Amino acid sequence: MYRRRFLERAGTAGVAVGTSLALAGCLADQYDVGMTATGFVPEEVTVEVGDRVVWENTSVRGHTVTAYEDAIPEAADYFASGGFESEAAAxxxxxxxxxxxxxxxxxxxxxxxxxxYDYVCIPHETGGMVGAVIVEE
Structure with a gap:
């Protein structure tokens, strides 16, 4: 997470000082959590309030990102790939x-x-494909 945040903040400055080739190679994977055939990588990420987490399916299997509704903070917005408003709908x-x-x-x-925030890949839940985002102030 911190590498991606650094690149976002330093992107144009890095290009200006002649590091555009190195930066271009790093920008190819601007996601925080990858999805392998059987798991989220990494399984847990720590971010700050206001940060955006990006998941990318890096495998050939179809996956979901679905929050466990009872395992996120009470005041938090629910999230799931597909834009569903509840775990039941997802x-x-x-x-x-x-x-x-x-x-x-x-x-x-x-x-x-x-x-x-605990979340799951619905079709691979029984195989243990779960993850967590820890949000700090």
Whole structure:
């Protein structure tokens, strides 16, 4: 997370001082959490209030990013790939592949309330594909 945040803040300055080639190579993977065939990588990320986390499906399997509704801070906005407003809606939609992220697809969410946010990939939940975002002030 910190590398991506640094690149976002220093992007144009880095180009101005002649590091555009090195920077271009780093910008190719501007996501915070990748999705392998069986897990989120990393499984846990720590960010600050106001930060945006980007997930990218880096595997050939379809995945979701679905918050556990009872495992996010009470005042927090719910999040799920597909834009669902509740965990039940995301799970119901999955039967028609709703919220599915294919290889290379991205999903992002900005976290405005501190706390722990646990989430899951619905089709791979039984295999343990779960993750967490820790949001600090």
């Amino acid at each position: 799970r119901d939609a999955w039967s028609d592949f709703g919220g599915r992220l294919e290889n290379g697809d991205r999903f992002s969410h900005t976290f405005s309330v501190p706390g722990r």
